[in-house]
Every structure is written in structure tokens, then in C-alpha cells.
Amino acid sequence: MSKDQACQGNCPIARVTALLGDGWSLMIIREAFLGSSQFNDFEKRLGIARNILSDRLRKLVEAGLLKRKASQTDRRVVEYKLTESGRALFPVLIALSQWVEEHLGDPCHSVRYIERATGEEIQRIRVLSTDGRALDVHELAMLPGPDADPALRARLVAAIEQAESRPARAGS
Numbered sequence: 001m002s003k004d005q006a007c008q009g010n011c012p013i014a015r016v017t018a019l020l021g022d023g024w025s026l027m028i029i030r031e032a033f034l035g036s037s038q039f040n041d042f043e044k045r046l047g048i049a050r051n052i053l054s055d056r057l058r059k060l061v062e063a064g065l066l067k068r069k070a071s072q073t074d075r076r077v078v079e080y081k082l083t084e085s086g087r088a089l090f091p092v093l094i095a096l097s098q099w100v101e102e103h104l105g106d107p108c109h110s111v112r113y114i115e116r117a118t119g120e121e122i123q124r125i126r127v128l129s130t131d132g133r134a135l136d137v138h139e140l141a142m143l144p145g146p147d148a149d150p151a152l153r154a155r156l157v158a159a160i161e162q163a164e165s166r167p168a169r170a171g172s
Contacts, residue, residue, distance in 0.1 A: 010149050019063050024048055024056050026096075029082070029089055032066065037079040065089070095125040 020026050027046055036042050043053055057080060060066040065086035071077040094113050101109065113122045126134040141160055144153040 010147065011152050019059065019065075022056070024052060025060060026093070028053070028056055028060060029065065029086060030093060032080060032082045032086065033090065033093070037081060038071070038077060039080075042080075060086070091125060094122070098124050 020029075024046070027048075028042055031042055031045055034045075036045055039053065039057070042048065042057070043050060046053070048056075057066065061068055061080070063085075064083055066080045067083050068078050068080060071079050097111055097113070114120060115122055127140065129135055141163065142156055143160070144156045148156065
């Protein structure tokens with residue numbers, strides 16, 4: 001399946017992958033969290049080609065993750081700031097970092113995530129039930145939402161039927 005085919009449906013994973021799945025976009029978002037705000041900052045810290053950076057910044061602004069504004073110190077300079085929508089990606093970055101540590105065996109622990117008020121490391125990102133229990137992936141399912149198009153609805157229903165036909169896992 002091509003990227004265009006995946007995005008023709010209305011699957012949220014396909015949509016976010018179309019926006020952030022190229023590698024540079026998440027790195028630009030990370031740099032914005034680390035304080036980069038000007039084109040030259042992003043270019044220098046990422047080692048990214050100017051044309052690619054310009055394209056990705058434009059897409060992130062169009063998607064509402066970054067906003068462009070004139071610098072307060074020099075009106076000729078444009079700054080890029082995270083929007084509320086962009087800041088909402090922070091838990092995603094944390095989850096990806098934690099996944100790398102756990103599943104790619106990152107032994108260096110180069111980044112720690114802490115609560116500012118206490119200085120304590122945060123807990124691992126987990127999916128919780130409505131009563132607060134941590135859920136395992138085998139306890140979760142994706143169901144079609146009210147706005148699922150027919151193709152997505154069919155795929156989700158087929159995946160549920162396939163999962164229900166599998167024998168129960170030991171310990172589940």
C-alpha cells in the first residue's frame with residue numbers, strides 16, 4: 001500500500017504518519033521543545049537541508065503544530081513557536097523515547113523526563129482503563145468510530161473478528 005493509498009481513508013494513524021512520519025518533522029518538534037525557534041537554529045542543530053527544513057516548517061505551520069511570528073527583538077526574523085496542538089505531542093515524544101529504551105535496548109538513557117515541581121522522574125506512559133488500571137495491548141481493541149469510512153470500518157471489523165477467533169493467550 002502506498003502512502004497516498006493509506007491516507008485516502010480516514011484512519012488517524014495514516015493521517016498522523018502523513019504529517020509526522022518522514023523523520024524530520026518529529027525532530028523539528030523536538031527541537032522546538034528544546035528551545036529552537038528560528039530557521040537557522042533548526043538548520044544548525046539538525047543538520048537539515050534548507051529546502052527540506054523550509055518544507056517541513058511550512059507543513060507543521062499549516063497543520064497547526066507550529067505558529068510563525070515576527071521576533072520581538074528583530075521584526076525581520078521569523079520565529080516558530082509550538083501551538084497548543086504542538087505542545088500536546090510531548091507525551092507522544094515521551095512514549096517514543098521510553099519505547100526506544102525498552103525495545104531497542106538503548107543503554108545510555110540520554111534523556112530523563114521529570115516532573116518540574118518535584119524533580120522526580122515520571123512514570124512510564126501507559127494506557128489506563130477508566131478505573132485507572134494499566135492495560136496490556138491484548139486487552140485493547142480498535143473499533144470503528146462514527147466517522148469511519150467504509151474501508152476503515154471493514155478493516156477494523158475484520159481485525160476484531162480475527163482477534164476473537166484466536167485462542168486465548170496464557171496469562172491474559
